Amino acid sequence: MNFHHFPLFLLIIVAFSGISQETKSGPIVENYGAVWEIDNPDFKTDKSQAFKVVFDVKDGPKSDTEINKNLNTVARFLNMHAQSGIPASQLKAALIVHGTAARNLLSDDAHKARYKVENPNRELVEKLLEAGVEIIMCGQSSKTRDLPKEDLIPGIKIALSAMTANIQLQNQGYRPINL
Template identity: 80%
Template sequence: MNFQRLPLFLLVFTSFLGFSQTTKTGPVIKDYGAVWEIDNPDFKTDKTQEFKVVFDVKDGPKSDTELNRNLNTVARFLNMHAQSGIPASQIKVALIVHGTAARNLLTDEAHKERYKVANPNRELVEQLLQADVEVIMCGQSSKTRGLPKEDLIEGVQIALSAMTANIQYQNQGYRPIKL
């Protein structure tokens, strides 16, 4: 076989297998959360059930200039289920943030003051809030890390603790996903 043509062969071959060639964002979070289309999965998604999930995000990126991939996963969850035909009314999402990820909820001004750059996560967090994701900051992390409410992106709520918020959401039937 001519190995110079291998990439072309693989492209054609995988298209015959029904694999999507690119990821796509939206329709819920337009600029983040790109996902693959999965054609005819063996394990079928029950599109009649309610999807109630609470994401627990503790870890932030090492660099203050990077997008938090765990926050992006929340966008992926919303987009993949919407792309698959799950109505928005059946998707309920909460995001609890603590630990090193707490700084990812800062306004651009507060982030610049501390880290000398705008918050690379601000736009994503704002889009999550606009999509009715409840974004909760651990109050213990807020105090420990010196991140007061007035320095947080508008719409972010502060709880007593991440543990408390997790218990309350789970008591309401939300399923936990720890990232």
């Protein structure tokens, strides 16, 4: 064997041997939120507790054709815990959106009128709503960015502010994750 080609040979063997594991989405949010399975972690997950989390998302992608990776993180949270055996009834997620991410909550028609393309985040947002995620738009961002409720994906709630919604949810036992 020519040892100059050994790294390529090794790469081919690994690629076809099934050693590399793939990420998978679901079971809560299909086609989004793909995660890795972690075999036998040293820090064990307490599957008896409730996981209540509020995600604070202020940054959206620069392009109007990209999915907001921070919104996808909410799907990842739900899928990874469900894949590891935590019942959906123990997963409570809320999503507070403000800043440049606010436009990611527009309906397809409103998004197309403003940015000439349909909202690439619409399907993900709808699947999060279907999964029971409470999605809250900052009222201050709604006004500042001229994003009225009638232009949003149905099911989005508007709060006085992102700060107000964060405080209220944290007072209800939700743990904050800022993205």
